[in-house]
Amino acid sequence: MRKVLIVGAGQSGLQLGLSLLARDYDVTLMSARTPDEIRGGRVMSTQCMFNLALQHERDEGLNLWEQECVNVDGLGISIAAPDSSRAVDWVGKLDRYAQSVDQRVKMAGWLELFEERGGKLIIHGVTTADLNSLAGMYDLTVVAAGKGELVQLFDRNPELSPFTAPQRALSLAYVHGMAPRPEHPEYSAVRFNVIPGVGEMIIIPAYTLSGNCEILFFEGIPGGPLDCWQDRPSPQEHLDRILAHMKQFLPWEYDRTRDVELTDSRATLAGAYAPVVRNPVGELPSGHTVLGMADVVVANDPITGQGSNNASKCAASYLESIVEHEDKPFDRRWMHGTFDRYWEYAQYVTTWTNMMLRPPEPHALEIFGIAETKPAVASRFANAFEDPSELRHWFLDPEKAAKYLASV
Numbered sequence: 238m239r240k241v242l243i244v245g246a247g248q249s250g251l252q253l254g255l256s257l258l259a260r261d262y263d264v265t266l267m268s269a270r271t272p273d274e275i276r277g278g279r280v281m282s283t284q285c286m287f288n289l290a291l292q293h294e295r296d297e298g299l300n301l302w303e304q305e306c307v308n309v310d311g312l313g314i315s316i317a318a319p320d321s322s323r324a325v326d327w328v329g330k331l332d333r334y335a336q337s338v339d340q341r342v343k344m345a346g347w348l349e350l351f352e353e354r355g356g357k358l359i360i361h362g363v364t365t366a367d368l369n370s371l372a373g374m375y376d377l378t379v380v381a382a383g384k385g386e387l388v389q390l391f392d393r394n395p396e397l398s399p400f401t402a403p404q405r406a407l408s409l410a411y412v413h414g415m416a417p418r419p420e421h422p423e424y425s426a427v428r429f430n431v432i433p434g435v436g437e438m439i440i441i442p443a444y445t446l447s448g449n450c451e452i453l454f455f456e457g458i459p460g461g462p463l464d465c466w467q468d469r470p471s472p473q474e475h476l477d478r479i480l481a482h483m484k485q486f487l488p489w490e491y492d493r494t495r496d497v498e499l500t501d502s503r504a505t506l507a508g509a510y511a512p513v514v515r516n517p518v519g520e521l522p523s524g525h526t527v528l529g530m531a532d533v534v535v536a537n538d539p540i541t542g543q544g545s546n547n548a549s550k551c552a553a554s555y556l557e558s559i560v561e562h563e564d565k566p567f568d569r570r571w572m573h574g575t576f577d578r579y580w581e582y583a584q585y586v587t588t589w590t591n592m593m594l595r596p597p598e599p600h601a602l603e604i605f606g607i608a609e610t611k612p613a614v615a616s617r618f619a620n621a622f623e624d625p626s627e628l629r630h631w632f633l634d635p636e637k638a639a640k641y642l643a644s645v
Contacts, residue, residue, distance in 0.1 A: 238263045239564070242375040244363050246270075247340070248284075248548035249531035250381030251347040256297050256556045258354050265357040265375070269382075272345035276446065279503040281340045283409055283454045285309060285427055285441050285542045287623035288333035290549035301346055306444035308334035311426035312619035313418075314605055317433065321488055327609040328426050329619030335427070337443035337452065339411065340545075363387060365521065372525035377559070377567040380519065383532030390519030391529045397587070403509035404538055404594040405436065405456040406464035410476045411443065411504035414496035415451040427542070432486045436463045437540060440490065450500050453479050456540055459509075466507035475505040512538045512594070514587060517576035518569055528572045530555055535583050537590040542622060547586060554579040585626040588633060600638040611645055 239262050243250045246268035254266045270278065286294075294300045313328035352358050361367070364386055372378045380387050418428070428440040436457040443452050453476075457463025463482060470478060476499055483491040499505070517534045519527045531548040558575040565571070592598070597605075608615040621628050631641040 239377070240375045241265070241559070242371060242378045243267070243381055244368065244379070244387065245381030245383070245533075246344055246348055247381060247383065247531070248343075248545050249552045250379070251344060251351060252293065252297065252299065252549060252552035253379065253381070253530070253555055254356055255299060255347065255351055255354065256552065257559065258351070258356050259297060260560060262559075263357075265359060266348075266351060267359045267361055267363050268348060269360070269362040271360050272348045275345040275348070276341050277503070278341060280409070280411055280445075280506050281344075282506075282544065283337075283439070283441060283452050283539055283542070284340065284545040285335050285337045285443075285622075286545050286549065287331075287335045289623050290546040291336060293549045293553045299347065299350075301350070302338050302342065302444055303336065305448075306336045306338055307425055307442045307449040309336060309427055309442055310334055310424035312622060313426050313428050314431070314608065314615075314618075315428065315487075315489070316431045316605065317486060321486060323489060325605055325609055327615050328421060329608065329612070329615035329617070331623075332616075332620055333623070335622070337441050339443060339445040342444065342446060365390065368527065369521045369523050369525070372521055372527060373523065378525070378527040379555070380527050380529050380533050381531055383536060387519075388515075388533055390521070390527065391515040391517065391533060394514045394516055397514035398512070399591060400512050400594075403459060403511050405540065406459060406466060406507075406509050407454075407456060407539065408463070408466050408475070408479065408507040409452055409454040409505065410472075410479055411445050411450050411452055411500040412476070412494075412497040413447070413450050413500055414494075414498055415440070416493040416495065418493065428490065430487050430490060434458070435461050435486060438483065438487055438490065439540075439542070441542075445500050445504070447500050451497075453483075453494075454539075455479060455482065456538075469507070472499055472502055472505045475507070510536065512536060512587075512591065518572045526569050526572060528555075528567070528575065534576060535580075535587060537587055538594055540593050541586070541590045541625070543586045543590065543625065546622075547583060550582060551579050554582070582626055585629055585633070589625050589628050592633065598635065600635040601632070603642065604632065604638060607642060607645075613645055614642075
């Protein structure tokens with residue numbers, strides 16, 4: 238029985254660990270926190286998982302909250318005019334619903350499931366020195382902890398990492414009491430609001446510790462009015478500041494917040510990080526190599542909502558590579574090939590996300606404008622969140638975009 242060590246208890250590490258357990262691998266997983274500590278901690282992320290990623294969870298019997306979680310049926314784009322009215326406003330219907338489960342709920346539940354299914358769980362924050370002594374005891378060591386000391390084992394790839402500083406100041410709050418959009422209250426949708434020159438606000442229907450809710454998520458351009466979280470406000474002050482910005486820049490969304498309140502006392506978060514692609518193989522002082530996955534090696538800004546989707550797809554891709562390799566050594570060449578297989582998909586997510594962080598290109602603005610009167614265009618863009626590699630055929634390239642728009 239092959240022995241695998243996974244460091245990190247997020248979407249990718251836990252999904253891979255549980256999937257390998259189901260195939261009779263001997264899996265040890267190291268988490269810095271217990272399930273109870275995760276549930277009682279601060280929110281860790283925004284997330285909205287689209288159908289392909291959700292299907293990976295269904296295939297492995299990990300969709301534990303699918304019946305309770307609100308469905309996301311569409312994705313809308315609104316662009317603010319200088320007078321804070323809406324210059325562009327539309328919603329595209331998803332072919333298959335998406336869902337967002339608070340990672341405090343999911344990761345705590347999956348950790349418990351991992352032990353129930355026979356996995357070896359070690360609660361311990363891992364340093365490079367720890368890993369140096371541990372790696373030789375396993376056939377394969379995977380690093381799935383996207384923050385902390387271990388990330389330094391994986392060198393930044395400058396050719397694939399155009400940014401050296403954060404491109405957005407991130408802030409969020411999980412709330413109850415959000416009213417539906419009055420223009421189409423019949424289904425829930427992710428709302429992507431653009432404030433030119435200021436940033437974006439994304440509103441995501443989600444499921445948290447206290448039931449269904451919404452996530453209010455601002456992405457502020459550095460140095461602008463939404464880059465205002467350095468003083469680390471209290472949770473209620475954090476929410477009040479978010480609502481004040483909504484009132485100023487997005488009055489149509491603010492009108493829905495009359496009765497909102499935080500879902501719990503740990504339901505706010507702020508931060509920033511530079512998007513980066515890293516080399517997938519890390520070498521320890523002992524000479525042992527370790528394989529990075531998901532955010533360790535491809536960390537995109539959350540503006541396109543692909544973080545948890547990438548993590549799920551990375552876990553599924555790595556699973557295939559591990560199982561297909563059978564009893565052969567997990568050497569450096571195999572590790573690079575395993576990452577390259579995942580990168581065949583992830584490259585398009587990275588290209589798209591980096592494009593959305595820059596001032597909008599003329600052809601993208603044209604697509605967003607036409608989508609307001611052409612439901613087929615709106616739907617195609619909305620459904621590309623499930624598989625962003627599809628965007629290379631019409632959205633990422635100006636000539637292909639022109640050809641597509643001419644056809645509709």
